[in-house]
Amino acid sequence: LAKTTQPISMDSYEGQEVNITCSHNNIATNDYITWYQQFPSQGPRFIIQGYKTKVTNEVASLFIPADRKSSTLSLPRVSLSDTAVYYCLVGDGVTGGGNKLTFGTGTQLKVEL
Amino acid sequence: EPEVTQTPSHQVTQMGQEVILRCVPISNHLYFYWYRQILGQKVEFLVSFYNNEISEKSEIFDDQFSVERPDGSNFTLKIRSTKLEDSAMYFCASREDRANQPQHFGDGTRLSIL
Numbered sequence: 001l002a003k004t005t006q007p008i009s010m011d012s013y014e015g016q017e018v019n020i021t022c023s024h025n026n027i028a029t030n031d032y033i034t035w036y037q038q039f040p041s042q043g044p045r046f047i048i049q050g051y052k053t054k055v056t057n058e059v060a061s062l063f064i065p066a067d068r069k070s071s072t073l074s075l076p077r078v079s080l081s082d083t084a085v086y087y088c089l090v091g092d093g094v095t096g097g098g099n100k101l102t103f104g105t106g107t108q109l110k111v112e113l
Numbered sequence: 114e115p116e117v118t119q120t121p122s123h124q125v126t127q128m129g130q131e132v133i134l135r136c137v138p139i140s141n142h143l144y145f146y147w148y149r150q151i152l153g154q155k156v157e158f159l160v161s162f163y164n165n166e167i168s169e170k171s172e173i174f175d176d177q178f179s180v181e182r183p184d185g186s187n188f189t190l191k192i193r194s195t196k197l198e199d200s201a202m203y204f205c206a207s208r209e210d211r212a213n214q215p216q217h218f219g220d221g222t223r224l225s226i227l
Contacts, residue, residue: 032213043117043204043218044156051213087156099144099208100169101216103156 004088009108018075020107022088025069033064033071036087038106044087048073075109083111115139117219119205125225126195134190134222136205142217143210145188147180149173149201150221156204162188163210192224200226 005023012018024033032051036044048055050062050071061074075082085106091099118137126132138145147159161168162180179191188207192199202223206216 034215036218038156041202041221041223043206043220046215046217049213049215099216100146100158100161100171101148101156101206102158105155 004090004104006086006088006104006107008105009110011110011112012078013112014079015077018078018082018109018111020073020075020086020088020109021070022073023070024088024090027068027090028092030092031068031090032092033062033068034089034091034101035060035062035073036089036103038085038087044103047086078109078111080111080113082109084109117205117207117217119203119219119222121222122220123223123225125227128197128226129194132192132195132224134192134203134205134224136188136190136207136219137186138188138205138207139217140186141209142207144168144208144216145180145182146206146208146216147190148204148206148218150204151201159190159203195224195226197226200224 034049035047037047038044048060048062050064052064055062063072085108087103087106120135145162148156150156158171160170160174177193181189202221204218204221206218208214208216
């Protein structure tokens with residue numbers, strides 16, 4: 001499984017755009033990049049997933065450069081409720097079988113007024 | 114939006130007792146998982162389950178643990194003889210049987226062993 005590296009913590013203010021970058025230098029050809037959000041005492045919540053270029057949904061955008069060795073989760077206009085831990089995961093989403101997820105320590109985002 | 118539901122939300126058990134944690138995965142999902150998160154630590158994979166059998170399990174998932182899909186909707190995790198170190202949040206997850214689909218998690222059961 002590709003190892004990921006992301007900042008331990010980030011601080012922001014309400015209304016700002018937040019970009020969290022994840023490094024995954026040994027990403028494999030079949031690997032997808034997936035981001036989860038976790039609030040205290042809750043399960044991880046799927047945010048967005050992508051393979052290359054840019055993916056956008058109603059809550060976030062995911063930017064993946066051509067070499068795919070990193071990715072950036074972009075949260076537009078954050079609010080206090082976006083304070084959470086954000087996890088970047090890289091894994092093979094193509095084959096069947098277990099597809100276990102390996103979580104790191106994630107990035108603790110703190111949003112203030 | 115369909116979601117994974119877990120019961121109970123909090124379970125308190127005496128050490129050495131058996132405990133069963135219950136999950137109802139999203140209805141059209143066919144892959145099921147259990148993870149745990151000890152307070153202040155990472156989310157750790159325990160086991161994956163597909164087609165009525167275990168696909169993969171971690172070193173944590175020893176002989177004290179078992180999983181079962183007793184009917185068409187429930188997925189359970191049993192710990193036979195609980196230890197103090199089993200205290201953690203236990204999360205169930207499920208995903209569709211199609212390539213590149215994400216896992217969706219429940220909000221967990223907090224297991225406290227006394």
